[in-house]
Amino acid sequence: MPVKQVFPLSKLTEAIENVINRHCSKVVWVKAEIVKLNHYPGTGHCYPDLVEKKDGRIIAELRGNIWKSNFDLINEKFRNVLNEDLRDDMTVVVQATVTFHSVYGLALNILDIDPEYTLGELAKQRAEAIKKLTAEGLFEANKQQLLPMLPKTIAVISVNSSKGYQDFINVIESNPWDYKFHTRLFPAILQGERAVSTITAQLKKIAKHRKVFDAVAIIRGGGGEIGLSCYDNYQLAKEIAQFPLPVLTGIGHSTNETVSELVSYKSFITPTKIAEFLLQEFHNFSIPVNDNMVRIKNAANLLFERQETQLARLSSSFGYLADRILNREKNQLASHQQSIRVETRNLIRQEASELNNLSTSVELLSPKNILKRGFSITRKNGKVVSNVTVLQPGDLVENEFFKGKASAEIKNTEIQ
Known part of the structure; x- marks a missing residue:
């Protein structure tokens, strides 16, 4: 049985390093996506994570x-060509x-990066975002929102x-006209890839x-034109395009408009310039109002002058007419007084004549004149007797004559 040969790990990695460095030291151009840049400002070195994806995998x-x-x-090359820093x-x-x-394993020692290719990729993504938004009918959607005549309350996404x-x-x-606005700040990151998520999150919050x-x-x-490619992002542009309020963008650059700007109100x-636009909207409302106020004031003053002139004329006519009426009424009053x-x-005179006649009649009918003609008044117990039935034989009565009185006793009565 052969003796097992055991190598230290360092020997193995050293052998791999020698092979790779001897046979793979050729400079090559490689296409990849930087998932994470991993830049360390302290040392200035950068250790990007590079991947290739297919169908999102x-x-x-x-x-x-x-x-x-x-x-x-x-x-520096990226800044000059893309107006962007190298980023995730x-x-x-x-x-x-x-x-x-x-120790650190296999890696690509990056000597240079072609910004022109990345520029083309960004332009391609921009064109695809515009095409997709147009196909979805969203490209002009925010421009159809209604901006109030006086946009006073503004939600501001900024820092x-x-x-x-x-x-x-x-x-x-x-502003020198003392126009009153109400603003509310919704803080967000304004450049780089994190701008997409933070601006979108604040838009969703405002939408609630x-x-x-009145508007966003x-x-x-203040940041120049660095880090603007995030505003070409399809998701951010879509959020702006379909937002339920007019969106005003002022991201501070002078090159071609980003997709987010193109779809904004x-x-x-x-x-x-946004602030000046809002002030101009107030001008557009207030100037006609002020002009109309002046016209109304002038028309009112003219109407008052005409009315005053007419009133003076009527007053003069009324004075003359009043004098005539007053004189006529005075004459009629004098005539009425004379008639009265x-x-x-x-x-x-008539009443006095009637009174004299009445007085004569009364005089003729007075008891004195009647007694004078030979009549007498008979009284029983002080009461005038006008009916014989009240007398009984033996009653004592008193008779009053024109001159004097006499008492008598009733012997008999006879009713006729």
Whole structure:
């Protein structure tokens, strides 16, 4: 039985390292996706996790090494070509050699990365996002939202420390017309791949309170044009496109608009331009109102002047007419007074004549005159006797004559 030969692990890895480094030291171009960049600012080195996917499944995986000197050069090239830093979730073509380390294992020693290829991949993703949103009927959806005539309550997706956000707030709050706005900040990461998830999360939060807000402003500023490819992301653009409120974007760049900007209600080069747009909306409402107020005031003043003139004219006419009426009424009153005096005197004379006649009649009918003509008044017990039936033989009665009285005793009575 042969003697078993046992090698130390280090010997085995050293042998593998010698083989690989001797036969695989050729520089090659490799296409892969950076899943995670693993950049360490302290050392400046970078250890990206590289994968190849097929139908969403990883079919190959390898670690990479980018030493600080190479990383700085590569990242500068990406900034110049893509306006982006090298980051996670980028499809790249790298120039590298295969290396094996006895401790760290197999890796790609990356010497360079072609940013032009990545630029083409990003453009391809952008075009695919636009095509997909158009096919779904969402590309113009947010532009159909209704922006109120006075958009006063704005939900702002930004970062409090962002210069763009500070510029926006300063313009809004310091406007010389004293227009009043209400803003609410919803903090989010504004660049890189994490921007997609945080901005989307804040949009969903705002959507739950959409009745409170008039519009949403996505504001990014002060960061140049680095890290904007996240705004070409299909999921973020779709969230903006189908959002139930108008979305205003001001992400601070001067190159071609991102997909998120294209599908938004309105896009602006800077956050300041969003603020100026909102102020202009107030102008568009207030200027016609002020003009109409001036016109109404002028028309009212003219109407008052006309009414005053007409009133003065009527007052003058009324004064003349009143004098005529007053004189006529005075004359009629004087005539009535004269008639009353005449009628009164006639009535008094008539009443006096009737009174005299009555007085004469009364005088003629008085008891004195009757007694004077030979009549007498008989009284029994002080009461006038007008009926003989009240008398009985033997009753004492008193007779009153024109001159004097006499007592008598009833002898007999006779009823006629």
